[in-house]
Amino acid sequence: MRTRIAAILIGLLSTGGCSDFPKDNTETLKQLRAGREMKVGITHNPPWTVVAEGRIGGVEPALVTQWAQSLGTKARVITGPADALVEALYKRDLDVLVMGLTDATPHSGKLALSQPYLEVKTHIGVAPGQMPLADWTGQRIAVDPERLDLVAQVRELEAEPVPLNGGAAQAPIMAGYAFELERRGLKPTEDELSTERRVIAVIPGESALLFSLDEFLQAQDKEALKDKAMEALR
Amino acid sequence: MRPIETFEFPEDKQVLFKRARRLEVITVLYIASAAAAMYITMGSSQAMQASFFEDVISVIPAVVFLICSRIALWPPNRIFPYGYHGAVSIGYLISSVALVGMGLFLLIESASKFISGERTTIGGMHIFGETIWAGWPMLAAIAYTGIPSVILGHMKLKLAPKLHDKILYADAKMMKADWMAESATAIGVIGVGLGYWWVDPLAAGIIALDILKDGVSNLGVVLADLMERRPEKTDRSGYESLPEDLRRRIEALDWVKEAEVRLRESGHIVLGEVYVVPSKTDNLPERVARAIDHAKEMNWRLHDVTISVVPSLNGAASPAPDGQG
Numbered sequence: 361m362r363t364r365i366a367a368i369l370i371g372l373l374s375t376g377g378c379s380d381f382p383k384d385n386t387e388t389l390k391q392l393r394a395g396r397e398m399k400v401g402i403t404h405n406p407p408w409t410v411v412a413e414g415r416i417g418g419v420e421p422a423l424v425t426q427w428a429q430s431l432g433t434k435a436r437v438i439t440g441p442a443d444a445l446v447e448a449l450y451k452r453d454l455d456v457l458v459m460g461l462t463d464a465t466p467h468s469g470k471l472a473l474s475q476p477y478l479e480v481k482t483h484i485g486v487a488p489g490q491m492p493l494a495d496w497t498g499q500r501i502a503v504d505p506e507r508l509d510l511v512a513q514v515r516e517l518e519a520e521p522v523p524l525n526g527g528a529a530q531a532p533i534m535a536g537y538a539f540e541l542e543r544r545g546l547k548p549t550e551d552e553l554s555t556e557r558r559v560i561a562v563i564p565g566e567s568a569l570l571f572s573l574d575e576f577l578q579a580q581d582k583e584a585l586k587d588k589a590m591e592a593l594r
Numbered sequence: 595m596r597p598i599e600t601f602e603f604p605e606d607k608q609v610l611f612k613r614a615r616r617l618e619v620i621t622v623l624y625i626a627s628a629a630a631a632m633y634i635t636m637g638s639s640q641a642m643q644a645s646f647f648e649d650v651i652s653v654i655p656a657v658v659f660l661i662c663s664r665i666a667l668w669p670p671n672r673i674f675p676y677g678y679h680g681a682v683s684i685g686y687l688i689s690s691v692a693l694v695g696m697g698l699f700l701l702i703e704s705a706s707k708f709i710s711g712e713r714t715t716i717g718g719m720h721i722f723g724e725t726i727w728a729g730w731p732m733l734a735a736i737a738y739t740g741i742p743s744v745i746l747g748h749m750k751l752k753l754a755p756k757l758h759d760k761i762l763y764a765d766a767k768m769m770k771a772d773w774m775a776e777s778a779t780a781i782g783v784i785g786v787g788l789g790y791w792w793v794d795p796l797a798a799g800i801i802a803l804d805i806l807k808d809g810v811s812n813l814g815v816v817l818a819d820l821m822e823r824r825p826e827k828t829d830r831s832g833y834e835s836l837p838e839d840l841r842r843r844i845e846a847l848d849w850v851k852e853a854e855v856r857l858r859e860s861g862h863i864v865l866g867e868v869y870v871v872p873s874k875t876d877n878l879p880e881r882v883a884r885a886i887d888h889a890k891e892m893n894w895r896l897h898d899v900t901i902s903v904v905p906s907l908n909g910a911a912s913p914a915p916d917g918q919g
Contacts, residue, residue, distance in 0.1 A: 381727070381787055381788075382716060382727055382788070383788050384789050385713065385789045385790070385791055387789075469710065469712050472713075472715030472717065474717060474718075475717065475718055475719065475720055562715075564712070564713035564714075564715050565714070565715055565789075565791040566715060567715050567716050567727075567729075567786055568789070570716070570717030570718070571716075571718045574718025574719075574720070575718055578723075578724075
């Protein structure tokens with residue numbers, strides 16, 4: 361039995377060779393490298409993905425466009441409801457899915473997730489010099505109303521979320537990503553609301569495609585990604 | 595109640611027994627570290643997660659051995675006149691159930707994966723500023739957990755029949771199950787790397803069936819043990835010849851016309867009765883007492899026998915000839 365298993369292992373390795381390893385189940389990466397358009401599913405989830413008035417923006421579409429270029433092809437964006445996009449990716453009607461996913465996504469069984477390309481934490485930020493409160497109960501905390509998870513996190517503190525209006529005077533207390541608070545001139549307090557590990561999804565079973573994406577993401581400058589996210593937030 | 599004598603392994607077996615205990619302590623420590631290695635590298639791979647749970651199950655026989663083999667040596671007392679040797683059978687039952695549980699777990703796991711159509715994908719892993727294929731560290735973790743299982747399992751398989759310890763035997767089988775499952779995981783990981791995601795659940799399924807078969811056959815043996823079937827060899831190569839040997843030994847005594855025996859296993863030891871038709875009846879109590887000592891000298895496992903002096907062996911009350919039913 362032992363020798364048989366060893367024989368199978370050696371057989372599998374030698375037939376595979378080590379040059380193009382890992383391989384895809386349906387050769388998606390090969391097709392993309394040959395110039396087939398990369399079909400990218402997208403839903404609105406600022407600042408990671410932004411779909412507004414027919415325009416696509418945010419961190420992840422920019423990343424994927426760049427990745428497609430590095431493979432020698434172009435990305436074509438397809439918008440739709442999240443469930444439909446997940447299903448389309450599983451059925452190989454899409455190649456990549458960007459929805460501002462984290463590694464805790466409930467869809468993980470139907471997606472092949474990249475390694476986290478960025479880890480971000482949400483905090484409450486206060487003006488520099490201001491003492492952070494021990495208890496946020498009843499406090500008015502400014503939150504971007506489009507970011508529903510953040511609104512929920514503020515409510516969990518029994519604080520009162522108030523909509524942040526971009527152009528108006530700076531809010532004294534606000535919830536957001538640590539890098540976002542710093543770039544707005546606020547000081548993140550020690551209270552950490554959440555940690556998010558941002559990921560991008562590809563067709564499940566396509567290990568070469570996923571590996572290529574992971575290699576591409578690893579080479580990215582994290583601070584530049586945060587700047588890009590900041591742009592999308594303004 | 596008159597308890598049986600306190601049992602101790604003969605000196606040469608005590609050395610083996612100590613070695614077995616040491617092997618089991620190593621097993622527990624090593625499985626704990628292997629489970630930790632799996633936990634760190636498993637990521638989203640279902641196969642790796644299954645391996646982790648499998649590690650947790652596979653530690654059961656080793657732990658059971660360490661507990662039950664100690665309990666078995668507790669001295670008999672008025673409440674437990676036959677001692678605690680039955681603890682070995684109970685431990686064996688627990689170990690066999692664990693083996694069955696492992697087989698079922700792996701089988702359901704791989705079947706549900708096939709049905710749900712979940713396709714395993716293994717991409718990159720960031721390590722020291724480099725991106726390597728995540729399959730490589732997985733294979734390293736598998737090798738780390740699998741290779742010692744082969745060695746430990748082999749050592750236990752050789753030791754178990756010498757000690758007549760069936761928990762140790764079940765544990766050796768568990769180690770075999772362990773490295774086979776690891777091999778399945780490795781084949782699965784490499785299969786995924788080659789683009790064949792379905793190799794993962796398929797390899798796991800085939801090996802789960804083999805483990806289940808092992809578990810069920812162990813369960814059959816332990817149930818028969820608890821039903822006090824005649825003593826069987828620990829490696830299951832047949833029945834012990836102990837009853838026939840004992841009968842011949844007793845019949846060779848000059849005052850014995852004929853004899854029959856009835857023996858049962860209780861963990862490491864064997865207990866039973868001898869029915870003797872005497873040819874001389876002078877000094878009978880002394881002759882019987884000497885015959886008992888003579889019988890016990892035959893084999894270290896034969897810990898206690900009772901000799902009944904009967905007028906003849908035929909009749910309904912007499913036990914059937916050995917091995918004839």
